[in-house]
Amino acid sequence: MDGGEFAKEEYGQHLVEQVLKGKMTRRQLLIRASVVGLSATATAKLLAACGSSGGGASVASPSASASLPPVVLGGTLKAVIPPPLKALDPVTIYDQGGIVLVYQICEYLIDLTNENALTPKLAVSWTPNAKGDQWTFKLREGVTFNDGSPFEAADVVATFDRILNPKSGSGALAALGGILSPGNTVAVDTHTVQFNLDKPFADFPYLVSASSYNTAILPRNYDGNFLKKPVGTGAWMLKSYVTNQRAVMVKNPHYWGKDAQGRQLPYLDEVIYVFVTDTAAANLQLQSGAVDVQPQTVFQGGQAVLSDPNLRVDVYPSSGIRELAFNVNKTPWQDKNMRQAVAYCLDRPAINKALYGGRSNLGYDTFWEPTVFPGSPTPPVRAQDYAKAKQLLSAAGHPNGVDVTLTVSNYLENPAYAQLIQAMCKPAGINVKINEMSYNAFYAGSNTTTPWLNAPMDIVEWGSRPTPGVYAQAMLLPSSAWSSSHWNNQEFANLFSQYESTTDEATRFNLASKLSAIQQDETPIVVAFFISQLRTQKKNVYNIQGPGSFYFNVNQAYMTK
């Protein structure tokens, strides 16, 4: 193991140079600095050193960008969320309702800002070694769990060993697999933890942040029954939980967090989460005034809410996608001309307008999209081009057209997206037959039988991911657990391995450019848009933080009369 210290100051200077050279924006600097654990003061100095280069420093929270009225302490906020799909357990949660609730009670080593940058939470700092395969985290002192026990390094070690044990059933195992092995999380002292990685990994802090939602820090003696003993270090405590109806959270009086003026957080006394499955019913709850906020408003069917003059809508750029995957092992998708032909049939702005009212960011079949992931190279735009699509079809040996089947679950806007694809492909001679099935049927079966990993062509919904690397790791490598395309490109895999192991921004940028070009050219999947998320609230609700619908941070939220 390379024991060399990572030179943070040097790295900071390197980031400043990148901004001054115009290769990076100030926002990108902010995010990269957060990954290697540069402190807020150090980052502010770097931004100052950049002068006016590189554009705006941050994307402020929509509600924070307006001038806020004075803070009002106390009160009860009512939020409408989908019911957790199963009994709450931070180790195995995977759905919006469960993640939102756990995020209130538990905390992570690192939290996410509105811009998806990393910010200290239970860890106050983190530093990689020079090679990037050993990360040292300093933990916050004076923090206790809501049962009174102290938060120490042993709890962090127990948390990671627990989720890395296959018997725990944690979804985090798939993300951490091949990067962190059980037993390699070591307590150096009561407030220092070292992660000894299986390989260098530049984006490691994201994997132990709130974006990896199963890594919530639980006490070392956690017994698995979270609903019976909902223990965590968070600002909120679970007062009552009625299955499929509601959860009531009250403020944790011993919470460690204070605001910039030194006031105890949270400001509110109580938050009631009303569980509503049906999106139309949830929208009506908000419109009737029965609840104050909806962390996620779905555009399809939510138009009345979004145009309601009594409500304020926050738009959050997120990296959630609907992956249109081509299974390269199945006919006719072995030929990349076929895959490209579909990509050129799509009118992406029209799709964005139809599905999301034009609020989402467009994608061009690569994960390295600078509007969503700062620091990414800008990919060439792919506009609708039927002449090119027909030419590609001929090159693939289908000059007279071809019949294909698109498998899709009747979930969210997937069926509507499938119909748009069908309509847009037809003029080029690609006749798309839609095979629509239930959500459960789509995800049923083992890895070798389930439609979502074995259909010739399908649409898979992905929630927001923090980096392009996390996406690529999940679905574009030969080793990926969730590859619907089964794309196996050794050059991409080799470059990706280098990309994930280097912390040098210039090298990372060059590698990202190559990776992005390969991904776009090969088109194993179509990424037509990155879905912006909408949060809707009454106009007297202020300062809700957090990116997207999962990370619903009400620690500094308040309500005026």
Place this chain on the structure above:
Amino acid sequence: MVRFIGRRLALMVPTLVLVSILVFGLAEVLPGNLGRSILGPYATQQQVNILNHQLGVDKPLYKRYGIWFEHFVTGHWGTSLELGSPVLPTVMRALGNSLLLAGFALVIIVPTSILVGVFAGLRRDSFFDRLITVSSLSMTVIPEFVSGVILIVVFAVSLHWLPVSAMPPQGAPFIERFYYLILPAIPLMFLELGYIGRMARAGTVQVLSMPYARTAVLKGLPRRRIVFNHVLRNALVPTVTVIGSQVGWLIGGLVVIEYLFVYPGIGNMMVNAAQFHDVPLLEACVLMVAVLYMFSNLVADIVVALLSPRVRMAS
């Protein structure tokens, strides 16, 4: 009569066993499995296999059924793997909610429908008869998700007269629950009014054409006496049978109403349990609804027997 009731009660046992076998078998053919439902789409196959083994879901179907049956009849209904709570109180709470909604709806629906139906029947082919027949039929064909949404938008969102959900806030007095149930009961009334009302109308029309009804009129009996003593008693026989058959649906079948009005009834619980492959919860829900369905039919048959001496004698 006692023998009739005894025989019907005894028949319930094999029926329920058959239902439980059917539910077990049907849950098996639904796509997905319990381990995957619990761990979600991002868990690895190995993790899912480990959990399924721990839960015993990989055992043969007949063995699982045997274990479940033994536990169920001895009162050990187990824990819901979907909700993490004991099955018995969970199902009973949902059933209680459903019974309250169904009961409240029936209290509104039955007298209104009978009144409207009999009134229309007594004034056959009049303007009122036509109006009632056409409007009740029109209301019946409006799906409850359409009428429900319209009612919410008008009475809850725009006018703020009634609450948008069917459950009062925690700690509210019991009596307040009925205020919250008014809005969800209306779409049910729309659906049932046409059905039950038309049965009552048809029964009335039929009885009025009978020789004994004509005799009563010709005898110069007061109209009120004819209606209450002769017409209603006979005209309501088919109506009561229909009401009995609707009770099961009103308790277990209100999935859309429960979704729309955010009501924690047994209909949604059943749908979710089936999707999740939570067999202990699903079985308990289905069997409870089946028992109530059979009981409501039995009660309807008894009422019919009491109304009609012919049926009473035959049974």
